[in-house]
Amino acid sequence: MLRNKKINIALVGVGIMGMKHLEAIKKCHNVNVSAIIENDKKKLSKLNVKTNYYKSISQAFKNHKIDGVIISTPNSEHLKNSLEVIEKNCPLLIEKPITTNSKDALKIKKLSNEKNVDVLVGHHRRHNPIIKRAYDIINKSVIGEIRTVHINCQMYKPDEYFESSIWKKEKGAGPVFVNLIHDLDLMNYFCGDIESVHAQMHPAKRGYMNEDVCGALLRFKNGIIGTLLVSDSVASPWSWELTSKENNIYPSTEETCYFFGGSKGSLSLPSLKVWKHKNKPHWFNPMTEKKYSCKKSDPLVNQINHFCDIINKTAKPIIGPDVASKTIRVIEAIKKSAKIQKIVFVN
Numbered sequence: 001m002l003r004n005k006k007i008n009i010a011l012v013g014v015g016i017m018g019m020k021h022l023e024a025i026k027k028c029h030n031v032n033v034s035a036i037i038e039n040d041k042k043k044l045s046k047l048n049v050k051t052n053y054y055k056s057i058s059q060a061f062k063n064h065k066i067d068g069v070i071i072s073t074p075n076s077e078h079l080k081n082s083l084e085v086i087e088k089n090c091p092l093l094i095e096k097p098i099t100t101n102s103k104d105a106l107k108i109k110k111l112s113n114e115k116n117v118d119v120l121v122g123h124h125r126r127h128n129p130i131i132k133r134a135y136d137i138i139n140k141s142v143i144g145e146i147r148t149v150h151i152n153c154q155m156y157k158p159d160e161y162f163e164s165s166i167w168k169k170e171k172g173a174g175p176v177f178v179n180l181i182h183d184l185d186l187m188n189y190f191c192g193d194i195e196s197v198h199a200q201m202h203p204a205k206r207g208y209m210n211e212d213v214c215g216a217l218l219r220f221k222n223g224i225i226g227t228l229l230v231s232d233s234v235a236s237p238w239s240w241e242l243t244s245k246e247n248n249i250y251p252s253t254e255e256t257c258y259f260f261g262g263s264k265g266s267l268s269l270p271s272l273k274v275w276k277h278k279n280k281p282h283w284f285n286p287m288t289e290k291k292y293s294c295k296k297s298d299p300l301v302n303q304i305n306h307f308c309d310i311i312n313k314t315a316k317p318i319i320g321p322d323v324a325s326k327t328i329r330v331i332e333a334i335k336k337s338a339k340i341q342k343i344v345f346v347n
Contacts, residue, residue, distance in 0.1 A: 007068065009067065009069070010066045012037040012081055013077075018072040027301045034060075038055075061090075068310075070307075071095060074165070076170075086115055093122055094119065105324060106321075106325060109325065118310050119317060119320050120318075126185070126299075127303045127318075130269065131269075132294070133292060138260065143276070144262040147225070147263060148226065149225075149261070151183045151226065152238035152257045152258070153240070154239055155241060156233060174208075178232075179230060182240065184330050184331065190260070193346070196333070199214060199215065200214065206233070212232055213233065215227070216337070244270040246298075273289055
């Protein structure tokens with residue numbers, strides 16, 4: 001990032017993720033929050049940020065020079081907000097999911113290509129050094145050819161989580177869209193594109209409009225077989241939130257949530273532990289464990305710095321609308337498979 005240039009960021013939406021982006025920006029050099037766009041007076045009353053407040057994106061652009069925009073509004077508003085910013089030829093960071101369906105994601109991709117506007121999608125785990133280290137381990141064939149992967153994404157969300165925002169009870173929310181989407185994005189990153197899914201899903205016991213438990217069998221185009229379990233109504237230690245130490249509001253359980261099985265060994269994350277047989281792979285041979293290390297840093301801060309590099313045109317988005325829409329299509333396939341009780345191929 002060019003440290004001598006002040007970058008003016010506008011933030012749209014100050015919910016949970018909006019607040020996290022504000023905290024991350026405070027830790028970045030030469031980044032200024034020039035405007036906040038939010039209509040909810042209750043949310044605004046909780047802020048203690050010296051900046052300019054507006055009710056609309058157009059008002060903010062009319063009154064300020066804005067170098068980049070972060071969109072952290074409810075999922076259903078992402079398309080409208082994103083298209084408005086792209087029309088103003090301004091780079092943007094869209095919180096995940098990019099949209100609630102793949103057709104809308106393609107609309108963002110199409111307009112951003114036409115306008116030549118860079119779009120970064122907020123799958124912030126890609127900016128975690130643990131993920132980069134794991135990718136290096138896999139890419140260098142430390143565990144050989146990956147054959148299997150298992151994803152655990154299970155946690156218990158209290159009632160107040162849902163009461164804080166109505167959208168969390170409605171379609172477009174639920175643990176598959178809100179939580180599993182991160183895990184599926186990383187599986188595309190580590191293992192390649194997912195070809196088909198066979199899923200089971202159950203409606204939320206709290207009576208909301210989404211699922212609260214889901215399981216699925218994944219087949220990747222390169223032959224890797226994956227399984228997953230996701231729920232926001234299970235008292236479990238097995239989720240990225242509770243194992244990665246990414247956010248200190250979640251107490252660490254020191255457990256594991258991803259398991260990769262390879263022809264030479266296996267890898268668990270976020271622990272970065274590799275298990276291999278002594279001498280050669282053989283179930284009679286003893287196995288040894290090696291824990292890999294990496295220098296920790298805040299992925300949300302790393303993401304803001306990457307966004308600034310994009311604004312300064314010294315980098316391209318590590319994940320844009322095209323890649324992000326692949327994950328949306330996998331989620332659509334999971335939901336369709338659970339509904340029709342058949343294997344569904346990802347479009």
